Amino acid sequence: MNVFEKVAEIIANHTDTPVADITMEASFEEIGLDSLDIVDLVMAMEDTFSVKIELSQSIKKVGDLVTVIESLKQ
């Protein structure tokens, strides 16, 4: 499972959004997540990928989160 697939699975588990609807281009606003929900997601990602994600980084859509995680894992 690559980073995007894992991220999509975690977002689907946190929301009512089906995995198939979660794309790299989908914004968190479209998925129905507010600013605090995004923090929940970020913390779940930190636990899953063993990385530390700075909230100051602009994370507006799924692709942003995937890019940040991929860069931290390198």
Add this chain to the structure above:
Amino acid sequence: MKSSMSFRILGTGSACPACVKTNEDLSSFLDTDDEWISSRTGTKSRHVSTTETLTEIAATAAKQALEDANIDAKDLDLIICATIQGDYITPSLACMVQKEIGAQCPAFDINAACPGFIYALDIALGYFARNKSSKILIVGTEMMSKHVDWQDRATCVLFGDGAGAVVLGEGDSLLAIKTTAKGELDILNIHGKNGNSPFSQHEKQDEFVHMNGQEVYKFAVISMCRDLKDVIAAAGLTEEEIDFVLPHQANIKIIETAMNRLKIPKERYYNNIERFGNTSAASIPILLDELNRSKRLQNGQNIAMVSFGGGLTTGAVIIKWQK
């Protein structure tokens, strides 16, 4: 962290301004609504001072705690008020409370933001440990309505005013306590007064609450889980052995997220944010007083309290109830 010589809680009290403002009341002058506020914060109403001073509500809570403890104010050896700011820069709020209740002991304030009450318990522990005191009054109290910008819908809806008090006497109720601080300005702050010095070259700042909600949320969830686990372990207990958790009432989503990360059964968390909002240093002693007055506390129960706030500071404590 663990102490053999400590204290027990002899009595509790709490008081709030009479005026209650609901989310609907706030939406009459702010671009917000009940659904938005209650789903994101858990608050439906809060007490807001109209004519009451902080001294008055703190003294009312203190008198209740003294009555519950069956202690005369003249028998107090120390008064500590936990608050970010009393009615006056000086005298301290603790001195004003001392005057109001007719006590004759030393009195001072401490500012550790929301965990101030837990910091005050830790200070009291030191007094008991060196046999300096046998009766200590602690009041956690705050008038956040003076510190928020009532035109900022992101912050003013979160807070409320109130006071909670405990009277401590000698005993061995305290099983473990922990306080932390991590110097950090930008995430949560309220600037002090600007003054009018003709020599000042400081840029004038507003005097309202400024908060980065996302950063506070993350810090709060992580520190709550870490500090609760630490004090439970230091007390020699397991998460299942905690009978009540009194979490700082900052935001119900913070509490729920932390609950999901811990093994303590969810029905053991006691919350009242729906009726009070975030009362800063007053939140935990108000929770404790509600539990005590509703006779839900029994001797031998393990009570965990945990808090976080501006500083950034955190605190957690385990008390074995023995009243």
